[in-house]
Amino acid sequence: MSKKTFSEKEIEKLSQNPYVKSVTSRGITYTDEFKQLFIASNQKGKLPREIFEECGFDVNVIGLKRVQSSGKRWRACYRESGVLGLQDARGQSSGRPSSRELTLEEKNARLEAQNTLLKAENELLKKIRFCGMGVERQVELPPCKKYILIRTVIKKYHLHRMLNYLCKMAGISRSGYYRYWSSASVKMRNQREQKDEQVKEIILKAFRFKRRKKGARSIKMTLEGQFQIVYNLKRIRRIMKKYDIMCPFRKANPYKRMMKATQEHRVVPNLLNREFKQDIPGKVLLTDITYLYYGTGRKAYLSTIKDSSTNEIVAYHVSDRITMDLATETLLNLKKNRRFKKAEGAFIHSDQGTHYTHPDFQKLVKQMGLGQSMSRRGNCWDNAPQESFFGHFKDEASIKPCTTMEELRREIKDYMTYYNHYRYQWNLKKMTPIQYRDHLLRAA
Structure with missing residues (x-):
């Protein structure tokens, strides 16, 4: 077939010819009437070009090579099957030889080639999908990877006659494959x-x-x-x-990338909008996590839940690991606190940390009948009272002298008791958090 393609104007002009059934940018389908007319005129000695021109075709537009190949094909079909050879079983214009039936050996060879290519592609995709984080994501191989893969498979399993089939299976063009491995392209890549x-x-x-x-x-x-x-x-x-040249400092957090890949974590709107003092105990709860350095370079983590209206620490949890349990255990400790009474419309407010966007934490919050609110991204002022508590805690508690985790837990427990029951605060009308809570409840 000629490689000449038709422009839109040429397609429009050819479509107007009564002997054309359909036309695309790459080929023409002629009517059965024209084919029969061509055979009759050709048998009388007329050349294919003359016949096409007499029927209103511009040979310069169609291309002489396409005219000659069409005539040759129609003559062969007419000699073999007569007029019926110019039609197929569906009544559509034909003249092209039908696709040959594959033998059993050829079918088996194609299946074997297909399986080999798919195995090789899966092996390559395994290295790309997991990205070093254990998270699988959908990946489409770029054409250049497919060209290399097909060449490797052909050489390893001696499938040189299967190139067309393998390119079709991989969804790439054979011309692209040859162009990629041409000497000019290889030289340019080198x-x-x-x-x-x-x-x-x-x-x-x-x-x-x-x-x-x-x-x-x-x-x-x-x-x-x-x-x-x-x-x-x-x-x-x-x-x-x-070349895997990586800076060891301030690298992207793989856990955050994992969250984005799995799309499990959800950020919720900011319901609080810095309205911290609502004078209703048990309505607005603030939570966060901080680092505690103690002993000789040891580190622990403290998670707290603070009542925004009374400044009371209603629950806390200490751990030597910053796992999801740190946040969920704090919630469970809140549930165990018999003194805590949840108000109508109560919700818990936090930053957008991974502990609080995690589905396990959000599920537990719903089970406890609480709403959830989050600060705007990178805005510590949206949770200022909680940050303020951590500042006072680190100034007043004796954290550094602790040498063991047990000592640290005892010191934190003592401080929480002191803070809630004995530490008077100027902005709580010179009361302790517990006294101020009782004061608000009596006023209600």
Whole structure:
């Protein structure tokens, strides 16, 4: 078939010819009447070009090669089956030989090639899907990966005659495969690879400059300031990603990426809007987690729930690990607190930390009959009273002298008792949190 394609104007012009049944940018379907007319005229000695021109076709538009190949095909079909050879069983214009029935051996060979390609593709996708975080995500291989995969499969399993079938299975064109592996393309990729290697060595000099490892932006500034070399920031990041040059500081949190990939975590609206003092005990609850450094470089984590109206700490939990249990155990401790009375419309407010966006935490909040509210992203003032409590706690509690976890827990328990029952606060009308809670309940 001719490789010539038709423009929109040519398609419109050809469609107006009564001997054309349909036309696309790549081919024409002629009527049975025209084919029979062509055979009759050709048998009288007329050339294919003459017949087409007499029937109103512009041979320059159609292409002489397409005219000759159509005539040759129709003559062969007429010799074999007569007039019926120019039609197929559905009554549509034909003239093209029908697809050959595959033998059993050919079918088995195709199935084997298909299975081999799918196995190889799955092996390659396994390395990409999990991204080092244990989270599977849907990945579509880029064409260049498919070209390499098909070439590897063909060489390994000697499937040289299966190229067309494998390209079709992979959803790529055979011309694209040949173009990718042409000598010009291979040469260009090799040159690009050599250039990337040179750039990598320069980037590594900046990365290791003064024996201080750096990120992409610091590398860019170091190259400009110390080596008078200007590289685009995207180029630096591409080379770093390609050769696994990673800055060990302030890396992206893999847990947050995992949350985004799984789409399990949900952020809820800010219902509080900094209206902390509503003078209703048990209505607005604030929660957060803080770090505690004690002993000789040991670290623990404290999670608290604070009544915003009374400043009372109604529940807390201490742990040496910052797992989901830290937040959920605090909620369960609130449930066990017999002194806590939940008000109508009560809700718990937090930041957008992973503990509070986790489905387990949000499910437990609903089971306890509480609503949920979250601060705006990166805005600590939306949970200011809770942050203020942590500041006073670290100033007043004797955390650093504790040498064991048991000592730390005892000190925290003593402080919570002191804070709720004996620490008078100016903005609570000079009362303790417990006294102020009772005062509000009597006033109600």
